[in-house]
Amino acid sequence: MAKLAHAQWSSRMTFVLAAAGSAVGLGNIWRFSYMVGENGGAAFVLVYLACVALVGLPILVAEWLMGRRGQKNPVDTMDGLAQANGKSRAWMGIGITGVLAAFLILSFYSVIGGWSLNYTLGTVTGTFNGGDADSIGALFNGMLASPGELLAWHTAFMALVIFIVARGVTKGLEGAVRSMMPALVILMLILAGYGISTGYFGEAMAFMFSPDWSALDGGVVLDAMGQAFFTLSLGMGIMVAYGSYLGEDINLISTARTVIILDTVIALLAGMAIFPIVFANGLTPGEGPGLIFVTLPVAFGNMAGGTVLGLMFFLLLTFAALTSAISLLEPTVEMLEERTSMNRITVTLLGGGGVWLLGVAALLSFNVWSEISLLGLNIFDFLDTLTAKFLLPLTGLGSIVFAGWCLNRQSVEQELGLSATGITAWNVIARVVAPIGVVVVFITGVVGLF
Ligand code: PHE
Numbered sequence: 515m516a517k518l519a520h521a522q523w524s525s526r527m528t529f530v531l532a533a534a535g536s537a538v539g540l541g542n543i544w545r546f547s548y549m550v551g552e553n554g555g556a557a558f559v560l561v562y563l564a565c566v567a568l569v570g571l572p573i574l575v576a577e578w579l580m581g582r583r584g585q586k587n588p589v590d591t592m593d594g595l596a597q598a599n600g601k602s603r604a605w606m607g608i609g610i611t612g613v614l615a616a617f618l619i620l621s622f623y624s625v626i627g628g629w630s631l632n633y634t635l636g637t638v639t640g641t642f643n644g645g646d647a648d649s650i651g652a653l654f655n656g657m658l659a660s661p662g663e664l665l666a667w668h669t670a671f672m673a674l675v676i677f678i679v680a681r682g683v684t685k686g687l688e689g690a691v692r693s694m695m696p697a698l699v700i701l702m703l704i705l706a707g708y709g710i711s712t713g714y715f716g717e718a719m720a721f722m723f724s725p726d727w728s729a730l731d732g733g734v735v736l737d738a739m740g741q742a743f744f745t746l747s748l749g750m751g752i753m754v755a756y757g758s759y760l761g762e763d764i765n766l767i768s769t770a771r772t773v774i775i776l777d778t779v780i781a782l783l784a785g786m787a788i789f790p791i792v793f794a795n796g797l798t799p800g801e802g803p804g805l806i807f808v809t810l811p812v813a814f815g816n817m818a819g820g821t822v823l824g825l826m827f828f829l830l831l832t833f834a835a836l837t838s839a840i841s842l843l844e845p846t847v848e849m850l851e852e853r854t855s856m857n858r859i860t861v862t863l864l865g866g867g868g869v870w871l872l873g874v875a876a877l878l879s880f881n882v883w884s885e886i887s888l889l890g891l892n893i894f895d896f897l898d899t900l901t902a903k904f905l906l907p908l909t910g911l912g913s914i915v916f917a918g919w920c921l922n923r924q925s926v927e928q929e930l931g932l933s934a935t936g937i938t939a940w941n942v943i944a945r946v947v948a949p950i951g952v953v954v955v956f957i958t959g960v961v962g963l964f
Pocket of ligand 1: 536537538539540541542616619744745746747748750752838839841842
C-alpha cells in the first residue's frame with residue numbers, strides 16, 4: 515500500500531538540493547554537449563532554452579503540484595487525483611509510462627556513468643598525460659571496442675547505485691550535493707578559462723550562440739525538446755514523487771525557477787568548456803556520445819595541474835551521475851516495495867538487476883552487437899531515442915494537460931498561491947502554450963524522422 519503520511523523535506527534548501535541532484539547529471543555535460551555538437555550548435559541551443567522556459571518550467575511546476583496534492587508514488591498519485599476530480603482512471607497510464615521511461619533511461623545512463631568512473635581512474639594513473647586528440651581518441655575507441663571493459667565499468671557503476679538505493683541512504687547524499695554543485699561550476703569556469711587560452715573561445719561562442727537558422731529542422735527541434743525533458747528529469751514521475759514530500763509552505767514556481775537556472779547554467783558552462791577544445795584540436799563537434807571523453811582529457815593531459823583538475827572533474831561528474839541514477843531507480847523500487855510484499859533489498863536487487871541486464875545490451879551495441887538495428891538505430895541509440903524523444907515528452911504532455919484541464923481550480927489556486935492575474939497566466943500556459951508547444955515540436959520532429 516502507498517504510504518499516506520509522508521515525511522517532508524526539512525527546508526526549501528534541502529528540497530532544491532535534492533531536485534537539483536536529480537536534474538544535474540550526465541544530461542548537462544555529456545548529453546547536452548554532444549547534442550549541441552550533433553545538431554549544429556546555436557539554433558539547437560536557442561530552441562533548447564525556449565523549450566526549458568516555455569515547456570520545462572510549467573511541466574516541472576505541474577509535476578510537483580500533482581505530487582504534493584497526491585501524496586503517493588506517481589502511479590497512485592495519478593490514480594488518486596483522477597478519481598478525486600471525476601476523471602478516468604486511465605490517467606494512471608502516465609504514471610506507468612513514467613516509471614518505464616526511468617527504467618529504460620537508467621540502463622544506458624549507467625553505461626556512461628561507467629565511462630566516467632573509468633576516466634576518473636584514468637586521470638589518476640596519468641593515462642592522458644601529454645596525450646593529443648589522436649591518442650586520446652584511440653583510447654576512447656579502444657574502450658568502446660572492448661565489451662569486457664565496458665561491462666566491468668557498467669557493473670561497477672550499477673553496483674554503487676544498487677548499494678545506495680538498497681540501503682535507503684539517499685537522503686544522506688544531500689550534504690554532498692551541497693558542495694558538489696559549486697565545485698562543478700568552479701571547475702567548469704576553470705576549463706572555460708583553459709578554452710580561452712587556446713584562442714578558440716570566440717569560435718566556440720559563435721558556434722553555441724550565433725544561430726544559423728537554416729540548420730533548423732524538425733529533428734533538431736525534437737532533439738532540443740527531448741534534451742529539455744531529459745536534463746530536468748521530467749516526464750518520468752520523478753519530480754511527481756519528489757513533490758509528494760514537499761512542504762505546503764514552499765513556493766513551487768520560484769523553486770522551479772531556481773532549479774532550472776542552476777541546471778541550465780551548468781549545461782551552458784559545459785558547452786563553453788568543451789567546444790574551444792573541440793575547435794583547437796580540429797575535432798568534430800558532431801562526434802556523438804564520446805564527445806566529452808575525447809575532448810576534455812586532451813585539456814587535462816596538457817594543462818598545468820591537469821591531473822588534479824581532471825580527477826576532480828571526473829569524480830564530480832561520476833557523483834552527479836550517481837545522484838541522478840539513484841533518482842532514476844528509486845521510483846521503480848518504491849513502487850515495487852509499496853505494491854508487493856518483498857523487502858527493499860530484494861526489490862532493489864530485482865529492479866537494479868533488470869536495469870543492469872538491459873544496460874549490457876546497450877553496451878554491446880558499441881561492439882559485438884553493433885550490427886543489430888531497431889528502426890535503423892543501434893540498441894543504445896534506440897533506448898535514448900525512445901525515451902528522450904517519445905516517452906518523456908508524451909508523459910510530460912499528459913501531466914501538463916491533466917494539471918491544466920483536469921485538476922479543480924481551487925486546488926491549483928491553493929497550490930500555486932497566485933493572484934487572479936497570475937492564475938490566468940498559469941491557465942494560458944498550462945492549458946494552451948505548453949501542450950501546443952509539445953505537440954507541435956513532437957509532430958514536426960516525428961514527420962522529420964520518416
Ligand atoms: N536529469 C538527469 C541528467 O541530466 C538525468 C535524469 C533523467 C535523472 C531523468 C533522473 C530522471 O543527467
